[in-house]
Amino acid sequence: MEERTLIQVKDLKKYFKTSKGMLHAVDGVSFSIPKGRTLGVVGESGCGKSTLGKVLLHLHESTAGQIFFDGVDITRFNERQLRDYRKRMQMIFQDPQASLDPRKNVSSLIGEPLKNYKLTQGKAEYEERVDEIMRTVGLAPAYRESYSHELDGGRRQRIGIGRALAVDPEFIVCDEPVSALDVSIQAQILNLLMDLQDSRGLTYIFITHDLSVVKHISHDIIVMYLGQCVEYADSKTLFKRPLHPYTNGLLDAVPIPSLRQRRLNTQVMRGELTSPIEPKPGCRFAARCPHATDACRGQDIPLREVEPGHWVACRLVCP
Amino acid sequence: MNKKSLWKKITGSRVFKVLTGKKSTVVCLAILLLLVVTAALAPVLAPCDPYEQKLVSQLQGMSPEHWLGTDSMGRDVLSRIIYGSRVSLVVGIASTLIAGGFGMLVGLIAGMGGRIVDTVLMRIMDAMMSVPMIILALFLGTIFGKGLGNICVAIGICMIPSYARVTRGQVLSVKEMDYVTAGVLCGASKIKNTLVHIFPNCVSANLVLMTMNLGSAILSEAALSFLGMGINPPTASWGGMVNDGYKYLSRDPIIAIAPGICIMIVVLCFNMVGDSLRDALDPKLRGTLARRGKRTKRAGAARAAG
Numbered sequence: 001m002e003e004r005t006l007i008q009v010k011d012l013k014k015y016f017k018t019s020k021g022m023l024h025a026v027d028g029v030s031f032s033i034p035k036g037r038t039l040g041v042v043g044e045s046g047c048g049k050s051t052l053g054k055v056l057l058h059l060h061e062s063t064a065g066q067i068f069f070d071g072v073d074i075t076r077f078n079e080r081q082l083r084d085y086r087k088r089m090q091m092i093f094q095d096p097q098a099s100l101d102p103r104k105n106v107s108s109l110i111g112e113p114l115k116n117y118k119l120t121q122g123k124a125e126y127e128e129r130v131d132e133i134m135r136t137v138g139l140a141p142a143y144r145e146s147y148s149h150e151l152d153g154g155r156r157q158r159i160g161i162g163r164a165l166a167v168d169p170e171f172i173v174c175d176e177p178v179s180a181l182d183v184s185i186q187a188q189i190l191n192l193l194m195d196l197q198d199s200r201g202l203t204y205i206f207i208t209h210d211l212s213v214v215k216h217i218s219h220d221i222i223v224m225y226l227g228q229c230v231e232y233a234d235s236k237t238l239f240k241r242p243l244h245p246y247t248n249g250l251l252d253a254v255p256i257p258s259l260r261q262r263r264l265n266t267q268v269m270r271g272e273l274t275s276p277i278e279p280k281p282g283c284r285f286a287a288r289c290p291h292a293t294d295a296c297r298g299q300d301i302p303l304r305e306v307e308p309g310h311w312v313a314c315r316l317v318c319p
Numbered sequence: 320m321n322k323k324s325l326w327k328k329i330t331g332s333r334v335f336k337v338l339t340g341k342k343s344t345v346v347c348l349a350i351l352l353l354l355v356v357t358a359a360l361a362p363v364l365a366p367c368d369p370y371e372q373k374l375v376s377q378l379q380g381m382s383p384e385h386w387l388g389t390d391s392m393g394r395d396v397l398s399r400i401i402y403g404s405r406v407s408l409v410v411g412i413a414s415t416l417i418a419g420g421f422g423m424l425v426g427l428i429a430g431m432g433g434r435i436v437d438t439v440l441m442r443i444m445d446a447m448m449s450v451p452m453i454i455l456a457l458f459l460g461t462i463f464g465k466g467l468g469n470i471c472v473a474i475g476i477c478m479i480p481s482y483a484r485v486t487r488g489q490v491l492s493v494k495e496m497d498y499v500t501a502g503v504l505c506g507a508s509k510i511k512n513t514l515v516h517i518f519p520n521c522v523s524a525n526l527v528l529m530t531m532n533l534g535s536a537i538l539s540e541a542a543l544s545f546l547g548m549g550i551n552p553p554t555a556s557w558g559g560m561v562n563d564g565y566k567y568l569s570r571d572p573i574i575a576i577a578p579g580i581c582i583m584i585v586v587l588c589f590n591m592v593g594d595s596l597r598d599a600l601d602p603k604l605r606g607t608l609a610r611r612g613k614r615t616k617r618a619g620a621a622r623a624a625g
Contacts, residue, residue: 059500083506091504099497103519103602112515116506147602163505 006203008032012065014055021278025051027227038204040218048227049207053173090164094176096156100148107144113166137162154185171203226284233310243312337599344595347588358404367395369402399555406556410540411533417475422482430490444480452477460548489521523597530593534586
């Protein structure tokens with residue numbers, strides 16, 4: 001596989017103005033994704049992972065930093081310039097019910113991007129293309145005239161994937177695409193996404209809070225905490241040798257379906273996310289970290305490469 | 320051939336099925352149709368001239384000659400009701416459409432526009448709402464002058480704020496939905512997204528409001544006519560007839576009650592049809608109702624067989 005970088009993000013920031021001050025939703029995140037690979041973004045609710053996905057697609061305007069798509073800086077693009085790029089980058093939403101217009105049937109939902117971008121000529125080609133997309137995502141043609149509320153969650157999410165695929169994109173932001181589905185359907189959808197990646201060379205950002213899902217699908221993983229990237233490594237390394245205390249905590253929180261493991265000493269994280277509004281300098285995780293010292297506070301901790309391709313932001317690991 | 324297939328397409332659609340699935344809706348539709356036909360064919364149907372005054376035969380009760388009696392000027396009440404349906408239906412429907420159309424437009428612009436546009440538009444609407452409707456209609460009526468068209472516009476303008484408020488609220492909640500964001504990603508421009516995804520999801524509440532306002536529009540016309548701002552006196556309108564007739568309520572109640580019942584029936588029918596229309600246009604309800612209709616029909620057939 002060619003190792004061309006498709007997406008590169010440099011020091012991306014997104015602040016929201018609130019009545020109490022600036023909310024640092026995404027605070028200086030950098031990464032790059034080679035074409036055809038998947039970057040998993042994990043973190044608990046409210047850590048800014050969904051915002052990150054939306055900023056990448058320009059659904060939110062970024063506060064600072066740069067986004068390169070295929071070598072072009074698209075950070076300050078206006079709507080007209082973006083239109084062409086939107087064809088190449090799509091999104092799959094968390095809640096398939098909410099992301100599908102209740103007044104449109106399946107074929108017009110899937111056909112909408114085709115019509116808007118004028119990708120087909122004539123009715124026959126349009127119908128054929130809709131059928132083809134429905135086949136690709138595993139929807140029976142019988143559902144053409146159905147409405148989204150008449151289908152189950154898995155099929156709804158297939159419609160969402162079909163819509164995203166209709167414009168033949170290169171890059172897809174998957175914003176928790178399986179967290180609203182039950183486990184058996186989760187596997188189907190994940191397999192579908194991975195099959196599509198194999199056959200079309202798609203590049204994904206896979207946002208989730210479910211570590212077992214992210215392990216299954218991602219090549220590289222970013223662990224986010226309060227808008228910052230605390231650990232960045234390839235999937236295997238991260239699961240084998242997690243270094244940041246937060247990553248450890250997340251991994252410990254994954255339930256292990258084994259009786260022998262139940263007396264195993266695990267440390268469950270205590271406390272809740274501290275406020276992302278005007279955070280104090282220093283390690284954001286310090287308030288909950290069992291190993292925090294005074295050195296962790298007062299000064300921001302940079303992300304450092306501790307071994308090739310494994311980046312961690314922690315005083316303990318690299319003082 | 321083509322015509323037939325179009326007819327089949329309409330009658331075969333789910334909207335039509337749900338709309339005609341409830342018996343009460345069918346009855347109401349039939350009554351409304353009957354009224355429209357009556358209004359159109361008034362000169363043919365009316366037994367007497369509605370404007371011919373016979374002061375010798377005033378306030379006669381019901382008789383074979385004058386089915387609903389005569390009013391204080393000796394005019395045939397039935398004929399006046401038939402002619403009055405023209406004014407009342409036109410005022411009711413036209414002013415509601417004016418109000419609904421402009422109100423939804425204002426609400427849509429306020430909801431989608433920036434904060435300044437929103438504030439300016441909604442404060443104007445608030446100002447209009449703070450004045451009692453009849454006073455505002457009187458004021459506008461004075462500006463525009465008498466006449467059927469002007470009265471429709473005046474009443475229409477008075478009812479704009481409620482539509483604008485309802486639509487704006489709906490737009491604000493709908494535009495945060497994921498499917499609107501998805502529309503942006505699908506390459507829809509802001510205007511297209513508004514028309515395709517936001518607006519259709521805001522209509523249903525307005526539809527209900529419209530059917531409710533229809534009755535009050537007919538009554539407003541009556542009130543305006545009573546105050547001398549509406550239709551010129553000899554022209555028959557239901558509202559005007561109620562106003563004329565109530566003075567003789569104890570002596571000859573039918574003069575006021577007959578047009579009153581007509582207003583009630585129209586309002587009731589529009590309410591019922593509007594309700595069903597809202598259900599039929601909502602894809603969620605449409606599916607269940609179509610199925611339910613089929614099921615009850617099947618159950619009825621089974622009962623008849625067994």
